[in-house]
Amino acid sequence: MSRTRSLVKLAIVVATALAGTATLAQQDVKIADPTSVVMIVNRDSNDLAFMDIKTNRIIGRVFLGNNVNPHMVMMSPDGRYVVTGGTRANKAYIIDVRTLKLVKVINVDIAPEHLAFSPDSRWYYQGNPEGDSISVIDMQSLTKIKTIPGFAEPLNVTFTADGSKAYIGNYGAHWIGVVDVRRHELLKKIQIREVPGVAILDPDKYLGEVHGINIAMFGPDGRYLYAADGDLGFVGVIDSREDRVVKTIKVGKDPWRIYMSHDGKYGITPNNGDETISIIDLKANKVAATLEAGPNMTGVNFAAGKAFVISSTSGFVYVYDMNSLRPAGRIRIGLNIQLETATTDTQDQKLYLADSTENAIVVIDAKTQKFEKITENVGLFPWGTHIMDSKDNYCH
């Protein structure tokens, strides 16, 4: 009798303990749906904050370490990991999305900034602009398996849809690197256009700080890439099947990069040299409009049939109607502030803009052009935002 009772007590204790473990495991899950959050990378508080899209409340935070200064945040396409490069720590940080725990820190090259995942989530390519290299991280073993050298200030990485190749924008040069993702080797360099012969007479510009190629972005058909060269003021159209330039398009002065509209009709280059934007018709591959914009543009988002161009130092977001290709006003976010970059929700209704000097995230309703500033608990100097599956995930 007493033995049976002891057995029952033991069973109850074990069951309670194990059920407790299971309950704990359930409680440990901080983010069950990776698409439900806006990720915020905070440069000066050295952390990533996670904001619930429905409530606009910060629901989690991952501290990376003092003086890490993370630059860009991105979620893996499978929704398992969030990664960032710590620019001043020379490390890559890998966070488990479900538990919001920092699970791995990996040494990379100098000043890691922008990054990308292969479509199958297997490879995380971390660009190291000051190391002139790309660090290749295997997301299954969570180890750096290779450093691909030979770039010149590699800023952004674009994978092909099948994941076989990656195109690397070199801001310190006038070419795009093509990487074989199977071997993780630089295959080819593509120059979008020759530097003009008259450049020899302008050493101040051409031997000064190079404003080369920030990124190569795919057009709507997934075959042609578009890449803007800052110094040359041209966008090159590259056929990814043959990896050759098939056309060049003159845009404004010092284009920062190209951003693609979600309907696949247009690409926009913000031209910081003359404070204009060039709207490129992607079907005709020619400039459809050149419109006045603002100073120091850092990004373009698309929502509700409009383009939103962020003018970093003016505190304005310039708005353009993408049907009429005409200006549609500008939104004054604040005075004496610095705006960084934004992401757009997957319904193309709201923008989440990092307002670094106010330690705020500005949520802009694309239709009404009204906004709300989220300041509570965001973090210091938010530098960028990211939403899984958003079409406007970028950094600067």
Place this chain on the structure above:
Amino acid sequence: MVLRERLLGCLAVVLLTAAFAVPIALSAKPPAQGATSSVSGRVTDNGGAVLPNAEVSLVPIVPAMPGMKMTPPPPIVGRVNNDGSFTVAQVPAGQYVLQVDAPGYGRSSQEVTVPTTQTFNIKLEALEIPGAEGPEAAAKPAPTDAQAMQQKINELEQRVRDLEASTVYSLPETRTRRTTVYIDKNSNIYDKPTPGAKQTTTYQRERVYRRQSIDEKIQSALEEQSKNSVQVGVSAAIAPQAVFQTKGEKTDADRHAYQLSSADLFFTARIAQHTVFFADVVGLSGPPPDLETGGLTLLNGFTARLVRQNELNLREAWLRTEVFSQRLSLVAGRLDLTNYFDHNAAANDETRQFLSDALVNNPALNLAVNGSGFAAIYDPKNGFNFKVGIQQSKTDALNLSQSMYSLGEVGYLARPKGLGEGNYRVWYRTDNSTDRYKTGYGVSLDQKLGVQQVTWFGRYGSAEADIRRDRFYSGGLQFSNGAGFNPGDVWGVGYAHYDTGLGPKERLMEGYYNFQISEKFRLSFHLAHVLEKRPGQQTVGYLIPGLRLQAAF
């Protein structure tokens, strides 16, 4: 009694079974049905110490399908025992990522294929998070002396790596922020709303944990200095021209060469929020052809700036401020109103486009001098803009009332079907610099054609004159955006027609090619032909080739 014991025994079995089954049921959803097996191994840290209770997860690998999004299946979870061993039982066959996590350690992650006979010996590396507080920092066991020494060596190695990689300031950066606080009657400050305290703003320095490289620090210091100092700019031009008479009785200008040199010094300073001061001092030297050709309009647009040879003159000096969310710009001081009105994109700048004044300005505006004035520009950035301005139009007037020139303009950015964007403007002006008010009106447009390289421009103006109205029109094409030898080159052709109410008429054509040699230096070739007809006189024609060297920095 026996029955009760049996029932209790059954309950114990059920509870135990449930106890072991619940976690598996909660956490394990096998990717494939069929036989199961177990995965086992041992988990230690780098020093060989066991890590009991570390979490072992087997995450099913789902093949990626391009363009398809799938919710990742939940992992199968187990725990490491006190002796460091682990066994995850009832794992269906398939491919998994074997992950091991322990607080304070980096994740171990590797691909495994189940079933497997391999025993996994997994070593976890410590995860350093400098400055971390809370569970990450507290979870780690206190290091032994040897471990502490090793940790110190690792830190030093990392520091050396950092120094080699990029020289950085280790001191935290500071930044001043505008913040909202609440102050009570005793001047006590609260961060949050407090009864009896009123909201106010203050400025406070805050410390941020950001490393800056020396390059960045120098760059930001230079930018700060530049922002707070007076900016000086120079625009200098040398414009040699020759005149060959093609028609009419021989005049003094025939086969004469001319050269006008101009230097503008610009001073710009930011003096308050959205407020700048600007001054332009100009000096000109050398004879322009206009003194000998004596046409209705200037053959060298720079001549309009000439007050006296070889002297510096104040051309402009004004303050500009922007209000109403920077929609409205207000400018006051000594102005050149033509800088704000009739701002044709293809024919408005003698330093880069046409040299002949008839293709730079609209004579019907009839504003020959700069003077004290005021301009207001309302631009909501939606394609419309509205401008009004008044300016002194006679330098020898004793008061402003005697020389009031006023001007209003409405501008619109349009996209006619099949064409690019175009700017269309309508203006109206009045002037009392003579004995009565005289009015004028005009339109100005610059329209990009289907290809963005070609801009069509046009102007029309009609001005009240002493007898009849003066009438003017001009038009032409500008080619840019890669439509030349070099991407930055610009070229154009234009025609201007001016009939004055008093009788004299002028017809002018000009073509130019402007090479962009560098960002700061341009060279352009010009060829103009003008016909001047005066009542009772023979028409006189001149061919005017010219050069313009333009430096701006």
